[in-house]
Amino acid sequence: MEKEVDQIVQWLQQTVKNAGVNGLVVGVSGGIDSAVAAHLMKRAFPDDSLGVMLPIQTKSSDIDDAKNVIKNVGIDSITVDLTQTHDDMYSQITSKLNEKDQFNVDSDQLAGANLRARLRMSTLYALAANYNYLVVGTDNAAEWYIGYFTKYGDGGADILPLVEYTKQEVRDMAAYLGVPDKLVNKVASADLWEGQTDEDEIGTTYAKIDAYLKGEKIPEEDKKIIENLHKSSAHKRDPLPQFNRSK
Numbered sequence: 388m389e390k391e392v393d394q395i396v397q398w399l400q401q402t403v404k405n406a407g408v409n410g411l412v413v414g415v416s417g418g419i420d421s422a423v424a425a426h427l428m429k430r431a432f433p434d435d436s437l438g439v440m441l442p443i444q445t446k447s448s449d450i451d452d453a454k455n456v457i458k459n460v461g462i463d464s465i466t467v468d469l470t471q472t473h474d475d476m477y478s479q480i481t482s483k484l485n486e487k488d489q490f491n492v493d494s495d496q497l498a499g500a501n502l503r504a505r506l507r508m509s510t511l512y513a514l515a516a517n518y519n520y521l522v523v524g525t526d527n528a529a530e531w532y533i534g535y536f537t538k539y540g541d542g543g544a545d546i547l548p549l550v551e552y553t554k555q556e557v558r559d560m561a562a563y564l565g566v567p568d569k570l571v572n573k574v575a576s577a578d579l580w581e582g583q584t585d586e587d588e589i590g591t592t593y594a595k596i597d598a599y600l601k602g603e604k605i606p607e608e609d610k611k612i613i614e615n616l617h618k619s620s621a622h623k624r625d626p627l628p629q630f631n632r633s634k
């Protein structure tokens with residue numbers, strides 16, 4: 388693990404150097420992925436790493452977890468509460484749709500949820516520009532493979548240090564980096580709506596997705612879920628479709 392961590396840290400340093408910027412910024416949610424990212428960043432750039440807490444109607448226990456991550460890592464931090472901004476924007480959008488009698492209740496939960504992720508992304512980019520930093524995305528291999536992220540939301544980032552690590556590998560790395568057990572074993576949640584958990588929404592478990600990615604045999608039903616999600620989220624990983632004049 389020590390070697391893996393050293394390699395990621397060196398890669399972070401090299402990538403920042405190649406980009407001609409000063410350091411790195413990440414959103415810290417109180418979840419495991421951003422805790423690991425923050426630790427790695429602190430190792431790479433002790434004086435040029437920023438952890439940002441971006442609550443949007445966030446539970447106080449998650450805010451406490453995020454504060455503890457900031458404290459344990461010893462990283463510089465900023466909190467920008469986006470609750471009011473989100474509520475204003477969301478109500479403007481829905482009231483305009485209601486005026487036209489075109490508000491789609493069925494898509495509402497996800498549309499509102501993705502708005503949160505995109506507001507967080509916008510805030511991180513504003514801070515990145517201020518400090519001349521890059522935005523660190525926290526997607527792991529499982530999330531990336533099935534497209535479990537908001538396009539241009541948490542998926543909108545400059546670099547992805549954890550994208551080749553399974554969820555379990557991220558947990559193992561967290562334990563090595565000294566993240567408290569409580570967080571290492573915390574149920575993964577995107578914090579996009581009350582009571583949301585990743586595994587409930589996805590319909591399979593991280594353990595099964597990790598196993599699938601390692602080429603191990605998993606139940607047919609889970610394999611189908613994973614393969615369907617991978618296929619339907621290809622547009623999030625591929626380059627943008629561009630009209631080609633010469634064809």
Ligand SMILES: Nc1ncnc2c1ncn2[C@@H]1O[C@H](COP(=O)(O)OP(=O)(O)OC[C@H]2O[C@@H]([n+]3cccc(C(=O)O)c3)[C@H](O)[C@@H]2O)[C@@H](O)[C@H]1O
Nearest residue numbers: 497501504534535536537538540541576577579585588622
């Ligand atoms: N074939 C295609 N080619 C090009 N673009 C295509 C497309 N199909 C849809 N699109 C576009 O993509 C949009 C749908 O993608 P997107 O907006 O991402 O939305 P979607 O994939 O529907 O939802 C995001 C998922 O990621 C989860 N999430 C989000 C944020 C954080 C986390 C977390 O773990 O923390 C998890 C969230 O709970 C939800 O399950 C469509 O509205 C459309 O604009």
Ligand SMILES: Nc1ncnc2c1ncn2[C@@H]1O[C@H](COP(=O)(O)OP(=O)(O)OP(=O)(O)O)[C@@H](O)[C@H]1O
Nearest residue numbers: 414415416418419420421440441525541575576577
């Ligand atoms: N309240 C928040 N404040 C700051 N950043 C956030 C917040 N919620 C989500 N994010 C950002 O969005 C990323 C994606 O969320 P995701 O839930 O996948 O990761 P996590 O919370 O770090 O770990 P886990 O998946 O175990 O919950 C986070 O890693 C973080 O960078």
Ligand SMILES: [Mg+2]
Nearest residue numbers: 416418576577
């Ligand atoms: Mg989370």
